Amino acid sequence: MRLSIALLALLPTIGHAEIHDVAMLTRGDTGAMVYEPAYLEIAAGDTVRFLPTQRGHNAASIPEMLPDGAGRFIGKIDEELLVVFEVEGRYGIKCSPHYAMGMVMIVDVGEVAKAAPLPDALPTRARERMSEILAR
Ligand SMILES: [Cu+2]
Numbered sequence: 001m002r003l004s005i006a007l008l009a010l011l012p013t014i015g016h017a018e019i020h021d022v023a024m025l026t027r028g029d030t031g032a033m034v035y036e037p038a039y040l041e042i043a044a045g046d047t048v049r050f051l052p053t054q055r056g057h058n059a060a061s062i063p064e065m066l067p068d069g070a071g072r073f074i075g076k077i078d079e080e081l082l083v084v085f086e087v088e089g090r091y092g093i094k095c096s097p098h099y100a101m102g103m104v105m106i107v108d109v110g111e112v113a114k115a116a117p118l119p120d121a122l123p124t125r126a127r128e129r130m131s132e133i134l135a136r
Contacts, residue, residue: 017045017084022105024050024057024095033098035059035105038133044088044110050081057095057103059083064119065092067109085109090116094126102129 020040028034040048050059059081060074067089074096075081085091088110095103102125108114118130 017047018042019047019049019082021049021051022059023053024059026054026056033057033095033101033103035093035095035103038105038129039136040105040107041112042085042107042109044086045084046109047082047084048107050075050083052078052080056097058097059093060096062092062094062104062122064121065090065106067091088112092122092130099123099126102126104129104133106130106133 020042022040023036025034025036026032028036030036030038042048055078058075058077058079061070061072063072066072067087070085070087070089070091073081073083077097085107090112091107091109093105093107100123102123104126114134118127122130
C-alpha cells in the first residue's frame with residue numbers, strides 16, 4: 001500500500017512537459033521591441049506560449065535558425081501562440097514586422113552546441129541582438 005501511494009505521487013511529474021511564457025513587448029525592461037525572456041533553455045516536448053502583452057507583435061520561426069526536421073511556424077499579430085518544440089536544437093524566433101529592428105529571441109531545446117556561430121544571413125540588428133542574448 002505504501003508503495004502504490006508513492007508511485008501515484010510521482011506520476012504527475014513523469015514525462016510532464018512544461019509551458020514557458022514569453023511576453024512580446026514594444027517597451028520592456030530590457031529595451032524596445034523585445035521578447036522577455038529573450039533566451040530559453042527547454043526540454044524537447046516543452047511548450048512556449050508567446051503572449052501579446054503589448055500590441056503589434058508576433059512570433060515566427062527564422063528559416064536559417066531552424067533545426068533539421070523541425071516545422072516552421074508563424075503567429076498572427078496580437079494573438080497568443082503556443083508552440084510545442086519536439087525537435088532538439090537551436091531555434092531563432094523573430095517578430096515579423098520588427099525583425100530588422102532586432103526583435104528576436106533564441107530557444108535552445110535539449111542538448112545544443114552553445115558556441116555555434118550565428119548564420120550570416122540574419123539582418124545586422126537581429127544578429128547583434130542575438131549575440132547580446134547569448135553573451136548574457
Ligand atoms: Cu514586434
